[in-house]
Amino acid sequence: MSGDRKDPLIHIYYTLYHLYGPQGWWPLMDLEGGNPTKTGSTHGYHPLNYDLPENPKQQFEIILGAILTQNTAWTSAEKALWNLKELDANFPEKLLSLDDNTLKEAIRPAGFLNQKSRYLKNISRFFLSLKDGVPTRKELLKVKGVGNETADSILLYAYKQAEFVVDTYTKRIFSHLEIIDEKDNYLKVKNLFEDSLPREFPLYQEYHALIVEHAKRYYQKRPYREDTLLI
DNA sequence: AACCAGGACGTGA
DNA sequence: TCACGTCATGGT
Numbered sequence: 001m002s003g004d005r006k007d008p009l010i011h012i013y014y015t016l017y018h019l020y021g022p023q024g025w026w027p028l029m030d031l032e033g034g035n036p037t038k039t040g041s042t043h044g045y046h047p048l049n050y051d052l053p054e055n056p057k058q059q060f061e062i063i064l065g066a067i068l069t070q071n072t073a074w075t076s077a078e079k080a081l082w083n084l085k086e087l088d089a090n091f092p093e094k095l096l097s098l099d100d101n102t103l104k105e106a107i108r109p110a111g112f113l114n115q116k117s118r119y120l121k122n123i124s125r126f127f128l129s130l131k132d133g134v135p136t137r138k139e140l141l142k143v144k145g146v147g148n149e150t151a152d153s154i155l156l157y158a159y160k161q162a163e164f165v166v167d168t169y170t171k172r173i174f175s176h177l178e179i180i181d182e183k184d185n186y187l188k189v190k191n192l193f194e195d196s197l198p199r200e201f202p203l204y205q206e207y208h209a210l211i212v213e214h215a216k217r218y219y220q221k222r223p224y225r226e227d228t229l230l231i
Numbered sequence: 232a233a234c235c236a237g238g239a240c241g242t243g244a
Numbered sequence: 245t246c247a248c249g250t251c252a253t254g255g256t
Binding site: 025065066067069070071072073074075076077111112115119144145146147148149150153165167168169170208209211212215216220221 | 234235236237238239240
């Protein structure tokens with residue numbers, strides 16, 4: 001890898017991958033034999049299988065999870081997902097048929113139930129309108145409840161599009177490493193990664209998941225350790 | 232007992 | 245464009 005010295009983003013990727021291995025995102029409820037070493041959920045991961053999701057139902061589950069986990073621990077979002085599954089509302093027609101109160105109670109563990117219940121119905125209608133097509137980023141952003149990160153998460157993990165996902169962990173780690181500035185906006189950071197990395201969706205999937213794993217281990221509480229990774 | 236979680240939206244500079 | 249308040253619950 002001649003680019004390692006030159007490009008810290010690629011080098012950090014290999015460092016994280018060597019540390020934690022393939023992550024198997026996005027977790028899916030119905031998969032057997034998850035990886036219990038994960039800091040978050042204890043199941044649903046599928047390391048080295050980049051064929052998932054394989055059907056619209058799994059795609060839709062990822063989309064629901066992307067909304068539910070907004071500013072919320074994945075373990076909480078997952079409880080909401082299981083509740084929806086118990087209601088057989090893990091597909092868009094049924095979810096849209098739920099009355100608002102039922103939906104809100106189901107997703108209560110994930111918090112922000114008033115707005116997220118609306119967001120889930122919005123994205124459900126959008127999903128149904130798609131038929132078999134892949135949505136554009138711009139289309140996704142028009143759905144109320146889908147911002148930059150959620151749009152990229154949906155494209156990257158539900159539709160296998162090479163869109164780099166930037167979250168608070170990404171900003172926290174890479175500003176701490178002084179590779180970006182804390183004040184850099186979403187698109188600036190996203191473009192930095194995309195300009196530095198090959199546009200390959202498995203790489204983007206792993207990189208974002210590795211960032212989350214690393215941040216959960218070392219970037220939760222301040223002060224962050226100075227010797228936690230590096231470079 | 233503050234603080235944080237795999238953010239987004241509305242508002243007013 | 246950008247900073248700020250708001251939204252809710254659960255874990256540490």
